[in-house]
Amino acid sequence: MPFFSWASQASVAYWQTVGLLLLSNTFMTIAWYGHLKFKQVALVTTVLTCWLIALPEYALQVPANRLGYGELSAYQLKILQEAITLVVFMGFAFLALGEAPTWRALASFALILAAVGVLTLRDDSGGPVVQQLAGDPW
Numbered sequence: 001m002p003f004f005s006w007a008s009q010a011s012v013a014y015w016q017t018v019g020l021l022l023l024s025n026t027f028m029t030i031a032w033y034g035h036l037k038f039k040q041v042a043l044v045t046t047v048l049t050c051w052l053i054a055l056p057e058y059a060l061q062v063p064a065n066r067l068g069y070g071e072l073s074a075y076q077l078k079i080l081q082e083a084i085t086l087v088v089f090m091g092f093a094f095l096a097l098g099e100a101p102t103w104r105a106l107a108s109f110a111l112i113l114a115a116v117g118v119l120t121l122r123d124d125s126g127g128p129v130v131q132q133l134a135g136d137p138w
Contacts, residue, residue: 017068021081024060025088027053033092076119083116 031054035046061081068077086109093099101109 011071013067013071017064017071017077018080018084020060020064020067021084022088024057024064025081025085026092027057027060029085029088029092031057033089034096036097079112079116079119083113086112 031050034053035041035050038046041049064081065077068080072080090101090105090109093101
């Protein structure tokens, strides 16, 4: 079943996970890259400010992973988070930093988005590509 067909039938938990990941990545992108517009601010002040901005990221990321796990495998959650990070970053770099993406950046991002598609493909039985190990590995 193609990804988009599966995504249209995805559960509320899946879409809540995506929403929380979008929000968490927005905070983290601002924390990691927003200070580049304010190079005149002391580094210690910048680090502390960025840490405070990043704090809500953790408060959103942890519930997103907990909510999404089971609907998605850990591998699927990770690659989805990376793809969302890139989408958020592209918007931020363009709008806040005034940097347009180059063709190489777009090609790189497209390859990562393709990885999301590959990892979210379902097999004929409807199960995820990544299977759970039998028993608790820990």
